[in-house]
Amino acid sequence: MRADRLVSLVLLLRQHGRLSAAALARELEVSTRTVLRDIEALSAAGVPVYAERGRHGGFALLPGFQTELTGLNHDEALALLAAGSRRGAQAFGLGAALASAMRKVVDALPEGQRATAAGAVQRLLIDPETDLLARRQVAEEVPDAVVAEVRRAVFAGHKLRIRYAAVDQDPKWRTVDPVGLVTVRGQGYLLATRSGADRTYRLSRVSAAEELTEPAQRPDRVDLDRAWQERSTRFRTGGDQVTVLARVNPARRKELAGTALAVLAEEAEDADGGGWLRLEVTFQDPRHAEWALWRLATDAEALSPQWLRTSLRDRAAAIAARYGEPSA
Template sequence: MVLLLRQRGRMTAEQLANELEVSTRTVLRDIDALSTAGVPVYSDRGRYGGFSLLPGFRTELTGLNHDEALALLTAGSDRGQKVFGLSAPLASAMRKVVDALPEGHRASLEDAAKRFLVEPEIDLLSRRVAAEELADGVMSEVRSAVLTGRRLRFDYVPPGKTPLPRTVDPIGLVTVRGHTYLLATEAGDDRTYRLSRMLSAEALPEPAQRPAHVDLDRIWAERSTRFLSKDHLPVVVRVKSSRRDELLDATRAVRLEESEQGDWIRLDVTFEDLRHAVWAVRQLDTDAEVLVPEALRVALRDRASLLVNRYDSIRSPDVR
């Protein structure tokens, strides 16, 4: 809180609460605690009021805690835009880093940071990016099990099936296309789970059975290769670029993507089976066209014929 007030000047209780992800009651309580401890924080009443520090006040930089250091290391990696639920520790750590900089460097860094925007909420077509929704507590429990090397128990919902309990040995976390996956082993067999399909999760006391060293890039590449070689249905489909993300969200894997003339994209994807493919393509209406396999084209044609026959007896209203 002190670092926020130092760097931003006057802030309201609501602004502090939102930034620190706490309640306004907690903010007010901590303001009182700071004043009692001798920190010169004062309040201004009125429409433009809020809390401020006396000009020139500076405090010792508190050392980074575990989650803050982890967030910085993760965010600094080659593909660190996704920080596995560490956004609040990352913000706290960055405030401490900025506060430790010399005054001149701090001003130039703050200006530079305003000139970069990573993964905005909407794209150029004004489509809002769908955020991954996780059940309460899932990310923190999974992350804890991965980092402390403990076994993990969770309830998992496979596509189109009922929830199943799982107990696994976690290896690592991977984020791809906005989705977070747990790499693990179950009874010695390799397993990959999407966190958004976990209803609950609990890190167990017993240690996980896993190697001491890990190469997630290699493991992910191997599992991706095995996944694509499984008996899934390969499909080549043309889709309007505006509906591309909808199709990708429904597929199991993407093998190839190429641009075509106009506003179309050709995708080589895989689905669970024929029924899964029919369902996914039908959601896109006339904005998608299956090229192969022929069995899927026939299934879509037959489904369209059934709908035409069902509604063929309906006459169009007379136009006067």
């Protein structure tokens, strides 16, 4: 246990630069006295830890001190950091780097632990491609060369030219200032600005990319989680939103609510209505509303607006007519 704590202490100092004994004690969940004893043990073992006095003092490592894990390169280390989700590493074009990094991690283990780790990992399955109903979760594919170029521009802080196809539009070249990369359920997004305005680009719609040498116009630090939340809110509250009144089988209620932007009202129908629910929900646009109701088939019925009922009826009639004809 102490050996693990000493390694954690060194890594904390590597990542934060300087920390007080109290801060280290909080991170390691031990007393400050234990931290001081650990500092002494590290110094005795040759780890260059030194103390800085004063109000903003603390403990730090000598500049240039590094710990090394079996020669991990930049992309391999990055892949491990993104490996909280295997799909995240894939979405950012780091799948091969992740596999290489994991081989090096296994090689770095003590010989007696390798077999144990290999056996344990066979007992774990994280984020499978299908759920219990055999519905496949398909991650969007982006050419490695494209995502690598995007990734380089993001990390280097350079402007980026992308050939991007917006919905229902032909691909166009545009120059953007990349801010960061986000992956959501296997789909990758580039957060950027263009002429000072926030833009979000789906990586699967980028057919070509070119990192430029010109520095990107962006802040030195960014809170990606907050930026994503803000853009998500703008997306949900903008556009040509439509409100739909629908009846839905209770067994499919969660599915409908999960695809809608918001549930505005909900009530249960009486027994004569079969125990169904009546929901007032909003969707991003007409196409979103039609898709959400159509996928529930006979387990949902759009009551209003009338144009949605007509559109669903016409689509159903066209399919019925197609299957009413003898097959060729």
